[in-house]
Amino acid sequence: MTEDGEHPPDGRLIGGRYRLTGRLGSGPAGTVWHARDERDDVRVAVKEPLLPGDPAEDEESRRVAHRLYREARTATRVRHPSAVTVHDVVTEDEVPWIVMELVEGESLRTALRRGPLPPAEAARVGLAVLGALRAAHAVGIVHRDVKPANVLLEDGTGRVVLTDFGIGDGHPDDAPAGFVAPERAAGPGAGPASDLWSLGALLRAALGDADPGPLGPLADRLQADEPGARPGAEEAEAALRAYLGLTPVPEQAERSERSEQPDQLGKSGRPEKSERPGESGRSEKPEQPGKSERSAESEPSAGGGPDSPTGSPATAPAPPADPRRRTPFAALGLLLAKKPGAE
Template identity: 55%
Template sequence: MSDDGGRLVGGRYRLTERIGSGGMGTVWRATDELVGRDVAVKEPRLPGDPRDAAHQRAYHRLQREARAAARVEHPGAVAIHDVVVEDGLPWIVMELIRGESLHEVLQRGALPPTESARIGLSVVGALKAAHAKGIVHRDVKPVNVLLGQHGRVVLTDFGIAHIQGEESLTMSGEFVGSLEFIAPERMSGRGAGPAADMWSLGVCLYAAVEGWSPFRRTTLESTLAAILSAEPPEPEHAGPLGPLIVRLLAKDPDQRPDADEVAASLEAVAEGWPVPRGDLTAPQDVSSLREFADDSGTVRLGHAPAASAEPGDDPVPVPASDTAHPDAVRPEPKPSPKPSPEPEPEPEPPPRRRHAPRLVGGTLVGALLLAGGVWLGTSLTGDGGGGGRAAGDRAPVNSSVTSPETAAGPTADEVWTARPEKDLKAVLHLPRQFVRFHEQGGADDQPRMAIFDNDEVVQVRLTLWDRAPSSPMARARHQGDTWAGYGESRTQYTRTSFHGFEAVLADTTYDTEGDLTRVMELMILTDDSLLYELRVDMPKGTADEKRGTAVFKGARERLEIEDRTTP
């Protein structure tokens, strides 16, 4: 530990241990003394005199790191909690990921294709979230991929990200990032679009399955020449990942698969499905990623939106506060669409493996016979919810299920499937296209959570607290404070009931950097003190809002929770 160990930064973050160091600074483990949680704090390291051009470039680079990372909302992207100015420099406070980097893992040997695909799937999800915000990461490499608890994979270090509307972060002849992971178009001065991140991901996947980087040479000049002109050796241990890796490493960025196609192929490999045989060479759309003049503005994390609320019983409109709750959970992202494979039966996966249940026919029936528990069909009173349905009475999984609320929306012709969540003691019904892409929590790490999406634009999450931390209204207001932390917001609260249980509906619109987001939530308190949260995030003011609203109402009507009070 250096002399800075024990230093208090920003009046609340106590530095405790140095856990990493790079060209732009030192990363510390710290304690947030206000709420008593561990965080990671990046201490800036800037070269030269503050009046030097190099110092100023580095200073602006740090500002951009904070701005870029705060704008990317995805479980696979590191979450930024705070940015504090100390000694005239921005110190970045972020979530602490307990685990090790992919680089450290690969020091012990290569990974199987399925595990490499699982890791890559989370990375490409974070990249899609970044690209949807006009951000290209530009430094995707194993050391920036962290493997955390519960199988979580996190992409870090947006410090050299190329942000739409901001100047290039490199001067003539200056490259930032690990050379062997830099796309050839950057080397030849053609700039960096989303396809450049796909190249870097391809190099990472190659290194993961083969145990070595395909372009690493003994000198900088020979490495550069290999990137620009040499074809990498055919991967020998990639299995079904091989064709995808080869296409990702195409010299022409227009010949690389885009993030949607990459995600579909990685998911298929990770889950053991047939790899899609669609067009994997579709050109990239880079029209929204351009270089403009320098933006010298300071870091902003949100401002005021228009109000939005869904009518219901006993509305309780409450203006949200201007500060984020200390335990705020970052909302999930809203990037571009991806295709989803057809549902197939799947065995129970290992605990750390990402999985997306695909239950059909007899498999579904067996999954619902849970220890003699009685499953409740659901109904909402007072807000137009449909009638309840017992588990044995629900429509077949492979038939189209609609309701008056969903029939008029974009989901009218979709097939709804049951998604049994044993750990959550519930069955969630969603349109078939939704994929379960993240889970977290356990008995000692509350709450438990499962997150689904179909295109990373509309996202659904179901959360369970084994012991309710508060009443449904108090929890809803807590969430309202959370949304206020991302920009001024307005929430309407509606007291209701869910199959006789106390429940609250919350409908929020908040604004982050001019992007309006709508969040619809249902809080349910059971008789044995379980607290459920059903939540759907969607972009406000778009066609996806209509779709997201229909998904929320349909999932709410069909949600089944276990009755543990029946003998």
């Protein structure tokens, strides 16, 4: 690599497969490259993390490299249309290079420079980000850095894509003011509730100074000082879906129906046996819904996403593309605000 961070013009081959073709962005945490997967002939984004030193000689750098590798491998398990896809993690000279989907579009931070979003669009973005967070939490990943710079808006489809799933320390000092939950600012503790606090901050930022209407109370509750006082992900999702006029996901509808019919439960907590003539009392086993997962070998810049994983709803319908959004962006191009070696 040259002093300005550029690799030789002919392009370095990473992992015997990914040919670097240009730099997309760089920052304190490393560099994100545009690359071509020479095996599958698709375009991808590749993150080269910046470590404190040489892992071959420095124990701290080796520890950070190992942790980044583990976290990136875990991130490959996150499946949601609004979660950036991590395709692969390859090691070169003991440094983990993270291969991910390339998203063409702009960040929410860039979009907000033109002004706040209409409330319905803010709710749509919030619902999509929440779905991605739920998918990450389901595999044990806490994002730790939910902010407008890490939310991408795809050109042509309007798809909302959350990037950077725990790949780095997410040190509070490196996050912009106003997006760090109180428990994280006071110490290293971070859990799913911390991500929900940041989601509330994201909604506030998207709405700007406009009247938030029914979204205001939700944002206030999400940003409660005490993690236990915040609504859970499921409750927040139900509120956003209701605001957008979307039907509840099946499991929410079932729970709501059960809560409205307590008189049908016996003392054992099971349904009372029917006394109507002609009923056998036999129950049929409900059909299990099918599951759909996105292949890690799918086209990385495709506009559509897979079905949501169980418990993670699909995103709200995308509005027509904003003709002002024409700037190419790479997924995780803005991950670089986090320093991997920071504790």
